[in-house]
Amino acid sequence: MPKTFIAGIGHYVPENIVTNKDLMKYMDTSDDWIQERTGIKERRYAHRTGESTATMGIEAAKKALANAGIAATDVDFIIFATLSPDYYFPGCGVLVQRALKMKEIGALDIRNQCSGFVYALSVADQFIKSGMYKNILLVCSEKHSFGLDFSTRGRNVSVIFGDGAAAVVLQPTEDKERGILSTHLHSDGESAEILAMYNPGTHANYWMEQEFAHFDDAEIGQMFMSHAMIENAQNFPNMDGPAVFKKAVVKFPEVIMEALNYNGYKPSDIDLLIPHQANLRIAQFVQQKLGLSNDKVFNNIEKYGNTTAASIPLALSEAVEQGRVKKDDLLCMAAFGSGFTWASALVKW
Numbered sequence: 249m250p251k252t253f254i255a256g257i258g259h260y261v262p263e264n265i266v267t268n269k270d271l272m273k274y275m276d277t278s279d280d281w282i283q284e285r286t287g288i289k290e291r292r293y294a295h296r297t298g299e300s301t302a303t304m305g306i307e308a309a310k311k312a313l314a315n316a317g318i319a320a321t322d323v324d325f326i327i328f329a330t331l332s333p334d335y336y337f338p339g340c341g342v343l344v345q346r347a348l349k350m351k352e353i354g355a356l357d358i359r360n361q362c363s364g365f366v367y368a369l370s371v372a373d374q375f376i377k378s379g380m381y382k383n384i385l386l387v388c389s390e391k392h393s394f395g396l397d398f399s400t401r402g403r404n405v406s407v408i409f410g411d412g413a414a415a416v417v418l419q420p421t422e423d424k425e426r427g428i429l430s431t432h433l434h435s436d437g438e439s440a441e442i443l444a445m446y447n448p449g450t451h452a453n454y455w456m457e458q459e460f461a462h463f464d465d466a467e468i469g470q471m472f473m474s475h476a477m478i479e480n481a482q483n484f485p486n487m488d489g490p491a492v493f494k495k496a497v498v499k500f501p502e503v504i505m506e507a508l509n510y511n512g513y514k515p516s517d518i519d520l521l522i523p524h525q526a527n528l529r530i531a532q533f534v535q536q537k538l539g540l541s542n543d544k545v546f547n548n549i550e551k552y553g554n555t556t557a558a559s560i561p562l563a564l565s566e567a568v569e570q571g572r573v574k575k576d577d578l579l580c581m582a583a584f585g586s587g588f589t590w591a592s593a594l595v596k597w
Contacts, residue, residue, distance in 0.1 A: 249377050249379070249474055250376065250377060250379070250420035250421060250422055250535075251417070251420070251421050251422075251423065251426065251427035251428060252328035252372065252376040252377060252418050252419070252421070252427050252428045253420075253421045253426050253427035253428070254416050254417070254418065254595070254597075255264070255315075255316040255317075255318075255375055255383075255416075255418065255419040255558075256312045256313060256314070256316025256317070256417035256419060256567045257311075257312050257315055257414070257415070257416045257561065257564060257568055258309070258310070258311020258312040258313075258314070258315055258414065258415055258565060259288060259308050259311065259412065259413065259414035259415070259561065259562045259565035259566065260304050260305075260307035260412065260413045260414070261292045261312065261411070261412040261413075261552060261562070262292040262293060262295065262299060262304070262309040262411055262412070263292075264292060264293045264294070264295065265289045265291075265292060265295075266290060266292070266293050266393075266410075267279075267289065267565055268282045268288070268289060268290065268292055270285065270286075270353075271342040271398075271403075271406070271407055273453065274398040274399065275398060275399055275400045275401070275402070275403045275406070275407075276400040276595075277400075277403050277407060277422070278421050280313050281388045282407045283388055284473065284530060285527075285529070285549055285551060286407065286527050286529070286549070286553075287527065287528020287532075287549055288408065288528070288529075288549055288550060288552045288553050288554075289546075289551070290412070290550070290551060291409070291410025291516070291551075291552055291553030292410050292411050292412055292551075292553075292555075293393040293410070293411055293551060294393060294394075294411040295390045296394070296555050299307075299411075300334045300388070300391060301330050301332050301333055301334050301336045301340055301356045301389045301390060301391045301512055302343040302344065302347070302403050302411075303347075303488075304331075304338060304389045304391065304411065304412065304413035305328065305330075305344060305389030305413045305415065306343075306347045306348065306385040306387075307413065308387060308389065308413040308414050308415040309344060309348065310348075311415070312364055312385070312414075312415035312416055312417050313348075313385070313417060314385075315417070315500050315541050316417035316419070316564060318383060320349060320350050321349070321350060321544060322383050323348075323351075323352060323353060323383045323384070323385045323417075324351075324352055324353050324381045324383050324384070325342055325353055325354050325355075325356070325375060325380075325381040325383075325384045325385070325540070326330075326341045326345055326350070326353060326354070326355040326356065326385050327341070327356045327357075327368045327383075327386045327387070327417055328340045328341040328344060328355065328356070328358070328385070328386075328387045328388075328486075329347045329357075329358040329359075329360065329364030329367070329368045329382060329386070329387070329388045329480065329557040330357070330359075330364065330388065330389050330443075330556075330557050330558075331359060331390065331557065331586070332390050332391050332392055332394075332395065332556075333357070333558055336448070337366060337478040339355070339357030340357060340387070340389065340404070341343055341355030341356060341357050341589070344387055346386070347412075347456060353575060354540040355369070355593075358557075359373070360557070360585070360589050360591075361503060361525060361556055361557065361585040361586040361587065361589065362524050362554070362556045362557065362559070362585020362586065363433075363524070363583040363584065363585050363589040363591045364388055364556065364582065364588070364591060365386075365414075365557055365558070365559075365560045365581070365583065365590065366404075366431060366433070366555030366581060366582070366583050366591035366593050367433060367438065367526075367589070367591055368386050368388070368557075369386065369418075369428065369431060369581075369593050370417075370431035370433055370591070370593070372386055372410070372418045373418075373428045373431060374419065375498060375540075376418055376419070376420050377420075377541055379420075382419060382420060382564050383417060384417070384418040385415060385417055386416050386417075386418060386513070386561075387414075387417075388413065388414055388415070388417040388557040388560075388561050389411065389412070389413035389414075389557070389558055389570045390411060390413070390430070390556050390557060390558050390560075391411045392409035392410065392411055392555075392556070393409075393410070393411050393504055395445075395479055395484065395485070395573070396484065396485070397408060397484040397485075399431035401481060402481065402491055404460050404487065405484070405485050405486070405487050407526070407553075408553055408565065409485075409554050409555070409556070410552045410553030410554065410555055411531045411555065412552055412555040412558050412559075412562050413448065413555075413562070414558050414562040414564070414565050414577070415559035416561055418534050419485070424578070425454070425596060426597070427595065427596060428593060428594075428595050429507075429594040429595060429596060430507055430510050430511055430593070430594055431507075431579050431591065431592070431593045431594075432438075432503055432504060432507050432510070432591060432592045432593075433589075433591045434499070434589065434590050435587050435588065435589045436587070436588050436589075437587060439491065439495075439588060439589070440494060440586075440588070441486070441586070442487070442488045442491050442585040442588075443485075443486070443487045443488070443492050443587075443588070444483045444486055444586060445483075445484070445486065446483075446486065447480050447482050448483070449482045449492075449552050460473075462532075466541050472521060475514075479518050493527070493529075493530065495584070495588060496526065496527075496530050496584040496590075497530060497533045497534070497537075499583055499584050499588070499590040500523065500530065500533075500534045501534050501537045501538060502536070502582050503554075503582055503584075503591060503592040504521070504538065504580055504582050505538075506578070506592065507580060507582075507592040507593065508594065510594075511594055513578065513594070515538040515539055515540060516539070517578055518538075518540065518544055518575075518578055518579075518580050518587050519537070519544065519573075519577035519578045519579065520544060520545070520567065520572060520573060520577060520578075520579050520580075521534075521538070521540060521544060521545045521546070521566065521579075521581075522545075522546050522560055522563050522564055522579065522581045522582075523531045523545070523547070523560075523581075523582045523583070523584070524554075524556075524560050524572045524580040524582065524583035524584065524585065525547065525548060525549035525552065525554055525555065525559035525562075526551070526554050526562075526584065527540045528547060528549050528550065530584075531545065531547050532584075533548070544565075546563050546564075546566075546567045546572060547563070548562070548563050548566055556585065560581050564579075564581070566578050573597055575597060576597065577588065577594065577596075577597040578594070578595075578596060578597075579594070579595045579596075579597055580592065580593070580594050581593045581595070
C-alpha cells in the first residue's frame with residue numbers, strides 16, 4: 249500500500265492588513281487587551297466584493313499546483329475545507345473545478361471548521377492509499393471578515409479571526425519513510441452551541457417560535473432569518489471563550505500524544521509542531537506541556553489571526569518557505585475547534 253505525501257503547497261493572504269489599533273475605531277478594545285488574550289497583532293481582510301473564499305482558495309491552489317509541478321488537468325479529486333463558503337450551496341469545491349478548468353472530477357466539501365485541514369488530510373490519505381486517486385488538490389480557505397460583529401458586543405470573537413487560504417497537492421509514494429504516518433480524528437457534540445454560528449440555519453424555527461408563537465407552522469418555516477435574530481446578534485458567531493480554552497488545552501496535547509504513541513515516538517522526536525492558530529496562549533500551553541523548545545513550534549497567529557481551516561496549511565506553507573521544514577523532519581499538526589472537533593496528523597517530510 250502506498251503512502252501519501254505532500255507534493256506541493258502554497259498559500260494566499262489578502263493585501264489588506266488590519267491592526268489591533270484599526271479595530272479600536274469600531275469597538276472598545278486596545279492593542280494590549282488583544283495581544284494579552286490572543287497573541288494577535290494584526291490580521292488580513294479580503295476585499296469586500298473583489299475576493300471570496302473560493303477566489304482566495306483558487307490563488308492558493310495555483311501556487312500549490314505549480315509547486316507540485318502538475319497542471320490543473322492532472323488533478324483527479326478536489327477537497328475544499330471551509331466554514332465560510334461563497335454560497336449556502338453549492339460548495340466551493342465545484343467553484344475551484346470551474347475556475348481552474350479541470351476535468352469533470354469529484355469535489356468534496358468539508359465542514360469541520362478549525363479541524364478542517366486535518367480532517368480533509370485524513371480523507372485524502374484514505375483515497376490515495378486505496379489507489380482511487382493519484383493527485384488530490386486539498387484547498388482550505390476562509391473569509392471571516394464579511395460575517396463578524398464589529399462592535400463592542402462582538403469583540404471577543406471579532407478580534408480573533410482573519411482571512412486567508414492555503415492548499416496542498418497530495419500524491420502517492422512508495423517511500424515508506426516519507427509521507428503521512430497517521431491521522432487521528434475526534435468529536436464531542438455535547439457542547440456544540442458553545443462555539444457556533446446559529447443562523448441562518450434550519451433550526452431557526454426554534455428561535456422564532458418565541459417571538460412568532462401565533463404563526464402557524466407553515467408561516468414560521470418560511471422565516472429563514474428574522475429581524476429579531478439580527479437585532480439580538482444571533483446571525484453572528486457565538487463563543488464562550490473560557491469554556492473553549494478549558495477544553496482545548498486538554499484535547500490538544502491529548503491528540504498529539506495519541507499520534508506520537510501510535511507511531512512509537514515521544515515529544516522530543518518532533519522536529520516541528522504546527523498547531524491550529526486559534527490562540528497563542530493555547531499554543532504556548534501545549535508547547536510547555538510537551539516540553540518543546542521555541543524552535544520546535546511554528547506560530548504565525550500574530551500576523552494573520554485565526555484563519556480556521558486554513559490556519560495549519562498556511563502556517564506549514566510559511567514554514568516551508570522559511571526553511572523551517574527539511575527532508576525527513578517529523579511534523580505534527582493538531583487542531584481543536586467548533587463541534588467540538590479535534591484532530592492530529594503525524595507526517596514525515
